[in-house]
Amino acid sequence: MKKKICLVLMLCIFAFNGYAQENFKLMFYNVLNFPLEDAVPNRLQYLELILNDYRPDIFMICELNNTNGAQTILNSLQFINPDYQSATFELNTSDDNISDQNDLQNLIYYDSSKFILESQTIVTSIYRDFNHYRMKIKSVESNINPVFIDIIVCHLKASSGTANQALRFQMVEDLIAYLDTLPADINVVLAGDFNVYSDSEPAFQELIDTDNNNNIDFIDPADQIGSWHNNTNFIDVMTQSTRTQTGFGGSTGGFDDRFDFIMTSENMQTNPEIKFIENSYKVFGNNANVQCYNQAINSSDCDGVDYSSFIRNALHNFSDHLPVTLELQTNQSLSLEEFTTITAMQFIGSNVINDVLKLKINPLAQLKTLTINNNLGQVIKTISVKNSLYIEENMSSMANGIYYITSQELQDKPLKFIIAN
Template sequence: MKKKLCLFVLICIFAFKGLHAQENFKIMFYNVLNFPLEDAVPNRLQYLEAILDDYRPDIFMVCELNNINGAQTILNSLQFLNPNIESAIFELNTSDDNISDQNDLQNLIYYDSSKFILESQTIVTSIYRDFNHYRMKINSLESDTNPVFIDFIVCHLKASSGTENQALRLQMVEDLVAYLDALPSDSNVVLAGDFNVYTHSEPAFQELIDTDNNNNIDFIDPADQIGSWHNNTSYIEVMTQSTRTQTGFGGATGGFDDRFDFILTSENMQTNPEIKFVENSYKVFGNNANVQCYNQAINSSDCSGADYSSFIRNALHNFSDHLPVTLELQTNQTLSLEEFTTLSAMQFVGSNVINNTLMLKLNPLAQLKTVTINNSLGQVIKTITVKNSLYIEESMSSMSNGIYYITSQELQNKPLKFIVAH
């Protein structure tokens, strides 16, 4: 009786702790440099995969995505690292038809579907390029009674210096601001993109952050690095472009001297306990904040430091002329599947070396509905319906010899690996 009472107390303690859990989300924005059409660097994808493997984002936002093939290629790579990753629907740019019809640079978002639910996606047109709005809901135990939404907006403003380009950037931002007027003023908004601004005083940037302009949504810089960034080593830690000094790789050269890439949040996300950014979590991925890196290539020894290795910096150099920017968000809600992350949801009956029949024992607390079998490329080979059973027996006789992985969209657990050897 005493043992049962102790067990009950322990369960209650863990349940109580779960109610007050905090969950952090890792988000990343990256200008992927005309992916996949830019082919000056052979096998570029391997470098992106090294970057994604190192950071493992829960939300991954991109610009300069050329086509749906590129979108699917990145999704495949992400799903190999985390089978729960999904993407929004790929959509071609609809803006700028009356200017240059340069509709080969698109935005997209990828997300961990065990942590977020994509509620909607909307194209916001402008004079030059679309803004893409993705409304996410945190997949929490409280989502039915107290849903928490995050409005992710991905953009790519007009490039180049000069008053004419500044005016185009401002007009694009004004189109976004007008669209945001329709959102509730307490919306949790994350704006990520390649802004192409050279200083905080540029009208487009001021339109976003100036609290005196009576905007419905005002943005803040989580990095707290507002200033004149161009050619100013005081802002070396937030510089994102260019990663290169020599030609022949595609994209811009000239070395590290600009802050073009940003993640901004609405003001309320500084203090909102339901979803806020983590203080001091804003980072430029690959930037060691080494002042010697100014005007140098990111993979040079001048850019070395404790945070990012030469391996990662070389991958960044070879993949894009920009560096990604990252930020962590935090919620006080409890993810709906969080309680299962430490459970052994599935285990093999016998060995994980399979001849003809795969046998699994399932943890009933996990309440699995389906499991999937993936090959070593992350491709789904077979989906198995659980049907409230505690055991699965599945024939492997038609599958080729090799390594496979068992996953479930309902869990965040590490995939189980097994080998088919007939």
């Protein structure tokens, strides 16, 4: 009897492992000269709303200005999930012989409970660097059968015209020459602001390699190949511009271009160890509403069931681009991590206030209410959280002194603040 039980148990374990799968959420975003572009006050809060809503496992960006901006975004991600880490920030080197402004960089952030950053490499081109990040899935099987994802983040030359098309093509040729030195069977994700207007552009044709001359060919997981510019047939993959009014920074003109992409190597369509999930490619904030053409993304013309006016307003205020997202799937099982604590709430600014208490709430804490207590432990005020990310509470009626914030959902020690009018 014991032998039969053991055999059944072994078969169950085998079956469980055989059908194990994990999904990963990817997001690429042109963050519009972050943090130097300051036309919109407190722009970071809109990015935090976006990140909290999607919670990517891998977050890839371009148009990052400096180390301060890199750390600021990491701080925001770590407030949502302390497991987030980033690659090392590196200045653009490709423009050293042109302008050497070094004001637009790429970077990647990732959930370190799911991925290990194995290496990072700068790939130079005629205009801007490509950044190559080799990620390993942190799985139970990683020691005997490691699965890697080679992620390349880019920002091709902007603007229309044959001269700019030629520069984009030359940049892509530099990338292809680099990829030709790597194994043909690696799993590659290429994410970036391509600035292409049509699939007929030489740069895009070089990526999809219809002549089969490249070591690694790319496919469009959205399966939306065509002439995207000013073509409402492709409204669901358009990413730029989110704005029609000036004064926000970036481009205006409304929604009419597909500039932002996540593409994968062809093998990631069918590779069970790591592949993209069919129909998971989305433009975050795009409701595929044809009335949105040439409109601002936060207008009622862009309404739909997938993305609310609240999140579309955050997207409108943060950047002139929309993020693109894609989900990947592996047949491996993630390794178990030790429990990590989270910061449930923190002050926005100082804990010494005049009349308004400002807090940022971690949604993972799942707080329902906050309680304000005085020095004697008496409840002075109760604040409803209602899944809010930000709390602003008027405290002008309260006397000067020391107060404490607690919650029934928390075991942490109270958060102290001082009212000093």
